[in-house]
Amino acid sequence: MRSRSPFRQAAAKPVPLDERVSGPGAADGDFAEAVLAGLSGARKAIPSRFLYDARGSELFDEITDLPEYYPTRTEIALLQRYGAEIAAYLPEATALIEFGSGSSRKTAMLLEALRRVSHYVPIDIEASCLEQARSSLIARFPDLAVLPLIADFTDAGTLPEAVADAAKLGFFSGSTIGNLTYAEARRFLRDAAALLGPGARFLVGVDLKKPLDILLPAYNDAKGVTADFNRNLLARINRELGGDFDLSGFEHEAVYNEAEGRIEMHLVSRRAQTVELLGRRFAFAEGERIHTENSHKYTAPEVRRLAAASGWRHAAVWINDDALFSLHLLKLPD
Ligand code: AVI
Secondary structure, rough: OOOOOOOOOOOOEEEEEHHHOOOOOOOOHHHHHHHHHHHHHHOOOOOHHOOOOOOHHHHHHHHHHHHHHHOHHHHHHHHHHHHHHHHHHEEEEEEEEOOOOOOOOHHHHHHOOOOOOOOEEEEOOOOHHHHHHHHHHHHHOOOOOOOEEOOOOOOOOOOOOHHHHOOOEEOOOOOOHHOOOOOHHHHHHHHHHHHHOOOOOEEEEEEEEOHHHHHHHHOOHHHHHHHHHHHHHHHHHHHOOOOOOOOHHEEEEEEEEEOOEEEEEEEEEEEOEEEOOOOOOEOOOOOOOEEEEEEEEHHHHHHHHHHHHOEEEEEEEEEEEOEEEEEEEEEOOO
């Protein structure tokens, strides 16, 4: 596993990796409920976290390598270029807490720069990702205590006792914050502040507003990987919920909603059709959409305002030369 699949199904409650119990989680019920509710409304919509089943996570990994999809490589380049400068703002940080850590691919770069960090708490819903990340990081940083937490990053519960007194740095990369609405992002940042505690710092990767000739191809790539990623949601419904979606009957659409400042992904019905799942029938008119994802883009001042509205002070920002992507350092008063 190279990259990360930031949204996964919510676990019933956060569990340290060593204490987890095997067995089915709450995921299936959540998915069924969300799909039935989402297809029943006047405007059909399914939350974007359900895009990331095993196949969806693979496709997202492929997306991060596409020439049109600039966010991942730009954020990595920022971490490489400014790692030492970022570290200079954080001389005391000893615990790194990563939200939606996935494979922790970018974490190693940060750990290279932050030599005093002795404890790493990756928070992710996928146990296998956490295990893999733990072994690869321990091989590279043998003195690092890796304390994974299996949890939805929006509901992490409490941190391990071992980091209670540590100077904490949160890390939320990839502009996953953009997949939250403004209200959700504010709530997330407030909850993260409560989790990390007074004096904490938070490094957040945020995709920037930019010309549409760069933005739109990133979500409408020539190879059609993003289209497959989007349509995979229908395959997942067929597989897990016994649906009979004809995948060729739906077209991938990614558009920029200027008023909301976000890319929206939709699946557009190519014709009038009816779909059955879980004993229910759903009618689609020709051109009717299922809204599957929002990816909000920010300006640097908008991030500052979001931080302030969520109880954080904005300490610094790093932006690449083409102004494609930004890394923001936030802090909480002591
Ligand atoms: C995970 N997230 C930040 C990606 C994004 O750009 O919003 C998900 C994605 N959707 C389509 N392409 C990538």
